Amino acid sequence: MERLMKRLPLLMLLAAVILTAAQRDPYRNDCVRCHRKLPVTLDKFFFNYLLKYSSEREVKAALYSFLRHPTKKKALASEELIRQYGLMPPSRLSDTDLRRAIDTYWETYKVFGKIK
C-alpha cells in the first residue's frame, strides 16, 4: 500500500497525459463524435471529396475551406441531408487542430497503398 502511495503521483501523471492526448485528438473528439449522429458515414463524405477534388492537396484544401466557412455551395452532402440536419456550424478548432483533424481524416480513408 505504501508502495502504491509512492507511485500514485506517477500514475496520476500518466493518466493525465493519456487523458490530455485523447482530448487533443480533434478528429475523434470533434468530427467523429458529431458525425455519429448522421445517417451518412464519414467515409462516404471522404469519397465524395475524392470524386470531386482528386489529389490530397486539393481534398485537404477543400475540406479546410468548407469547415471554416460552410456553405451550401461548398457542401458535398445531399440536399436532403442538409435540409434534414442543416449545415454544420463553422469549426471552432484552432488552425493547428483543424489541420490535424483533416490529416487524420485523409490518413484514415485515403486509397493510396490500400488497392490490391
Add this chain to the structure above:
Amino acid sequence: MSASNATATSTSQSERRTLLRFLGLYAFLALLILILGSTIYYKLQKDLMLQTKRLELEEYSKELIDGLKWLHIYFDRYRTYPRNPLYRSAIYDSDKVRIFSTLKHPEGVELNKVIYTTDGVIHYIHVLDSYYLGAKYVVVEIDDDGKWFLRTWKNIIVYGGAMLAIFLLAGLILVRLFLAPMRNAIRLLDRFIKDTTHELNTPVNAILTNIEMIDTGSLDDRIAKKIKRIEIGARTISNIYQDLTYLVLHHQIASQNREIDLSRLVQERVDYFRILAESKRVEIETDIQPGVKLFIDEGKAARLVDNILSNAIKYNRRGGQIFVRLRPGELSVQDTGIGMDEAAIREVFKRYKRFDTSVGGFGIGLNIVAMIAKEYHLHIDIRSKKERGSEVIVRWNV
C-alpha cells in the same frame, strides 16, 4: 607550282567534272527531298497506327473506368483493382501522383499527351470528369508489336530507293541536255581552229623561208628594218601555229622519243627568239652547259622551251633581261617582267588563262608546257614576285 597538279583541261575532263559536280548537288538535293518525304510518311504511318489503336484503347479505358467507378462505390468492401490480360493500366490524381499501376513502364508517363509510343508500348491517356478513387488520369498500356514500323521502313527503303534512282536518271538526262549546246560550241571551235591551223601552215612557211633567203646585208637599213619586222611577225605567227597544231593534233601524232641534245636545242630556240626579244629591247643571257641530254620527243621539247621563252619575252618589261640556265636535270628561265601573285601562279597552267590581255597570245602556252611536263614526268616550279619578275624551273631525273 607543280605541273602535275595543274589542271590539264580537256573538253571531256571538264565535262566529266561539271557532270559530277551537278550530279553531286542534284543527288544531295534529291536525298534531302526524300528524307523530308520519308519523315512525313513515317509520321503519317505512325499517326495512322495510333489512330487505329486508339479506338481499341478507348474501349479498354471505358471498361477500366467502369471498374474504377464500381470500386469507388464499394471501396469499403472491395479493394481489388480492375485488371484485364489484354492491357495494363495506371491511375494518377490531379497532381499527377500515381495512385496505382500495373504498367510495364510506370516511370515517365506523359500525362499531357493523348496517345504515344515508348519503349515498345503504346500509352493512351484518358482524363476523367469524375475522379473515381481520386483518379484524374487513366493510363492504358498495350504492347506495340512494331509491325507498322517494319512495314513503314520497308516502304521507305524500296520506294525511296526507286525514287532516288529515277531522280538520278532524270538528273543525268538533264545535265546531258544542258551540256549539249556547250559541247557543240566547243566542237565547232575545235574544227575552226583545226581548219585555221591547216590554212596557216603554207603562207607562214612561205614568208619565213623567203625572208631567210633575203641577204639583209645587201639591203639598205630602212628596208632591212622592215624585213626584220616582217620576220618577227612571221615567227610569232609560226609559234602560235606550232602551239595550235600541238593542241589540236598532239593526240594523233605518235611521239618519237629519243635522247636529244637539249643544250643544242635550247641554244637554237634562244637564237630563234632573240630576234623577238630584240624587238622589245629584251636582252637574253645564257648559261648553257654543253652536252645536257634528255629522253623526249624533240618537237615537244621545242614546244616546251619555246613557250617558256615566249612568255618570258611577252611578259617582260621593255629593256628587261632574260637569264637562261641549263644544267643536267634542270632548265631555268628567269625574267625581269611583271611577275605574278600567289593566286595567279595557281591558275597559270589553265588553258586560255591570260594575265595581261594587252600582250598577244591565247593563253595556251603554259597549258602546253604542263601537258608535256606531265607526259615526260618533268617537274615545273614557278617562282614569281609581282613587279619583280618570274622564274620557271624545269627539273627531271638525270
